[in-house]
Amino acid sequence: MSAEKDRVAEFSAFRQRMNERILAEDNQVVRRFFALDTQTYKAGALEVKTKEMLGLVASMVLRCDDCISYHIAQCKEVGVTRDEFFEVFSVGLVVGGSIVIPHLRRAVDFLDRLEGGAASEQAEGCGKHA
Amino acid sequence: MSAEKDRVAEFSAFRQRMNERILAEDNQVVRRFFALDTQTYKAGALEVKTKEMLGLVASMVLRCDDCISYHIAQCKEVGVTRDEFFEVFSVGLVVGGSIVIPHLRRAVDFLDRLEGGAASEQAEGCGKHA
Amino acid sequence: MSAEKDRVAEFSAFRQRMNERILAEDNQVVRRFFALDTQTYKAGALEVKTKEMLGLVASMVLRCDDCISYHIAQCKEVGVTRDEFFEVFSVGLVVGGSIVIPHLRRAVDFLDRLEGGAASEQAEGCGKHA
């Protein structure tokens, strides 16, 4: 568990550090893309909760563990319940097919840890979700 | 416009006829998949409107015109507004990138026609969305 | 129906003409790739029938109508039965998800026409499968 926590902290630090390096570059297209990405999930005609669920299902069918974890964390913060999460997962699974299953397992594991239940004992190799 | 309408009707008939042929086959996996697909979008912890928007954004990032049109029609029926549609589109566009743009153009054209505004005068080749 | 047949013939001619143009170019990588593609489906440890079914399912999950039609025609020639086709389709559908369904409809329509049953009356826009 503590090796796991170190890994999560390590990845968060990596993410933070790399974002800073990327935004420090003198490339306006990249910087604007990052700003636009943030703007996309702000409340508008749709509330933040809906938009984050949209981001989550899009990440599932495109099968990106990092993105899935990020949107799960955001969804959790704005009150998505476990039953709601599983309905988002069910859409992702049916649209995207069984190829989504390995990502679903890692998504549920990440959600479990966020909820403080059934803490994962797997060291989780990629450090992708945290 | 009337050539366009014929094409839409033609495609709807094609879709209906092929679904019937597929479901008439003695293949239980395929039939169960179709049943599951229908079940996925029923109201549950999330309402139908949210689930259809999830189906729509998933279809956009996976770039399937038929699926996009189908979910736009379903969304329209359960009251998704034009502003809400564009916010779903914005998530699909930012997550999926500029490669989504041609599908966005066809999606907006389809939505326009559903709304009876700015009727498309393009014959639309693929007959995919209708 | 005769408009349909013209379209099929038109597409076959297009395919043939473009392949010839591509192979006439002085680009060795492209020409070798085409040769390698042909070699891939020759009998070896696996028979042609199995290899063509592998090509078909790969085309389904990658959602390319042209490739699906091509491999359906090849499979048909080496004796894949309708029940076997639907089992290949079922693997493609479950692995690839509901996003595969529009391609499945066009695949079954193409197979129907090959088998001379339930001839499609749809004009089929893309001319992709034939």
Next chain:
Amino acid sequence: MSAEKDRVAEFSAFRQRMNERILAEDNQVVRRFFALDTQTYKAGALEVKTKEMLGLVASMVLRCDDCISYHIAQCKEVGVTRDEFFEVFSVGLVVGGSIVIPHLRRAVDFLDRLEGGAASEQAEGCGKHA
């Protein structure tokens, strides 16, 4: 040929009209994305020609006919030669695999027409490239 030209003109008009409709919407994320997309291909550390070839190969491996045609036209304008085009195609083909071949055929057909050589006689269904 004249049916073909009408179709090309029709599609160009469609593209133009839909872009205008999309940009007229009150959705800042979508509008900014379109602006960013334009900015991406401006000369910088890399010249326009190189950037357009990058856009072309990315479109090929993601298999979007509209995007491929668009970048072929842009590349042609900034002087990409036929041999250079085929080398870009060869990278797209080898990285993306045989699933790219149907798009390659349409790409070469589009390039042929741009170059005024071997004009296509195919009606081209999708109206995607032009």
Next chain:
Amino acid sequence: MSAEKDRVAEFSAFRQRMNERILAEDNQVVRRFFALDTQTYKAGALEVKTKEMLGLVASMVLRCDDCISYHIAQCKEVGVTRDEFFEVFSVGLVVGGSIVIPHLRRAVDFLDRLEGGAASEQAEGCGKHA
């Protein structure tokens, strides 16, 4: 080697535990999808061996290491030979392109270990295949 074995065992335990957690959720769509996934590979008009090879090539072109390893293990159990494996791989490689190569390397490494030959000495980060 023993660190490797621990990692494989760890991943198998993770997979088993997460599947159980997922199936214990009160989400019928997800549970039915898992049941359907199992049913897909049962003997029918095609034998299990053929279906597992179909699952394998589909996983390769969609580039999912977990799924590739799973189907390699299933194929091995029903008697797919090394030469047959490489012919499945060759279809996946040619259809999917060079982007499949990193997955092919991990697939061959996994197969080597299953066959007890040339045991991998790489720690294998992701714990995905085992």
Next chain:
Amino acid sequence: MSAEKDRVAEFSAFRQRMNERILAEDNQVVRRFFALDTQTYKAGALEVKTKEMLGLVASMVLRCDDCISYHIAQCKEVGVTRDEFFEVFSVGLVVGGSIVIPHLRRAVDFLDRLEGGAASEQAEGCGKHA
């Protein structure tokens, strides 16, 4: 840092060993594909530098960390500058969307290490880029 270096060396050795095993197999299609892959990036109408940037952007939009790292290393060797790298990245990001961001972070981290600047302190799980 030394754990990091060991991991990089470990992965390079893995890559080298697996390539040798694959090429030692009696499968001509696979061996020819590897040869063709090498041939693709040789100087021709386009110089090596351009071709490697094409390979890099194609790998980014298809989201393969191994391939991205490989082409970054090749690009670096033939003189691609940091500003040029970021322009290639910007094309990949805009075409492929925000789903590319996690790969961009790992790409920049890899580039940083190649350039000897801002050495990564992350253990990097997958061992994919190095």
